[in-house]
Amino acid sequence: MNTSRNRYLKDNDPDKFRTFGRAKGRPLSPAQSELFETLYPKIQIDCSETGAPLKGLDGFAEIWFEIGFGGAEHLIWQAEHNPRAAVLGAEPFEPGVAKALRGVQEKALANVSLQHGDARDVLGALPDSSLDKVLVLFPDPWPKSKHHKRRLINEPFLTEVHRVLKDGAEFRFGSDIIHYVDWTLTRVHAHGGFTWSPKSQSDWRVRGEDWPETRYLAKALREGRTGHFFKFDVRK
Numbered sequence: 001m002n003t004s005r006n007r008y009l010k011d012n013d014p015d016k017f018r019t020f021g022r023a024k025g026r027p028l029s030p031a032q033s034e035l036f037e038t039l040y041p042k043i044q045i046d047c048s049e050t051g052a053p054l055k056g057l058d059g060f061a062e063i064w065f066e067i068g069f070g071g072a073e074h075l076i077w078q079a080e081h082n083p084r085a086a087v088l089g090a091e092p093f094e095p096g097v098a099k100a101l102r103g104v105q106e107k108a109l110a111n112v113s114l115q116h117g118d119a120r121d122v123l124g125a126l127p128d129s130s131l132d133k134v135l136v137l138f139p140d141p142w143p144k145s146k147h148h149k150r151r152l153i154n155e156p157f158l159t160e161v162h163r164v165l166k167d168g169a170e171f172r173f174g175s176d177i178i179h180y181v182d183w184t185l186t187r188v189h190a191h192g193g194f195t196w197s198p199k200s201q202s203d204w205r206v207r208g209e210d211w212p213e214t215r216y217l218a219k220a221l222r223e224g225r226t227g228h229f230f231k232f233d234v235r236k
């Protein structure tokens, strides 16, 4: 059996380096609780062993994984507009998962699987070269230098993302925090397994049509920050 799952989690003990803020919001409404009890078990990602997250996904043309989907606006949009892709999503913030569940129900989506928890557990259970897209959109910035170690993007994380992506696959990253953009570009470049070939500044300054805005990004723009949008190609 591939033991990379255990190796990865040891390097990134989430108790030591928690990458997210709040996991709970207001108490769930009765309707939200019901979705957690009825719908969530049906579409929950199984992380029990290597390969388990992909069970039942053979019929899909592509498999994508959105890490930290927040309010799920982007995840639900992608799943609705790309029915031939299986869209996996992980998010520890309970109200975010509740929104994703409601979106899946309202739009009767049959291509979404969710993990209410740390995306690194899903990554660790994915086989090598099994995904077509990994999306990390506007990860928590952790602006204070003493908190930089909590940033999701770090060397072991990029190694893991690269491991699970196929040759030629896409790693999508966005941020409204210029320090996090520099941080990520430096680490992506140092990794060596990703290529980025912008043709002009608009490549990373303009949000593409296949990149819907989320509430988080709308708030950042209202507050005067700018979005930066990157699509890296995986080279193996």
Ligand SMILES: C[S@@+](CC[C@H](N)C(=O)[O-])C[C@H]1O[C@@H](n2cnc3c(N)ncnc32)[C@H](O)[C@@H]1O
Binding pocket: 019, 020, 021, 022, 067, 068, 069, 070, 071, 090, 091, 092, 093, 096, 117, 118, 119, 120, 136, 137, 138, 139, 140, 141, 152, 214, 215, 216, 217
């Ligand atoms: C700033 S929000 C952005 C949300 C969304 N991607 C967007 O663009 O609107 C970052 C999200 O990443 C989630 N997150 C942080 N660490 C995570 C992890 N290890 N696994 C999964 N999600 C994580 C947080 O809970 C939070 O919802």
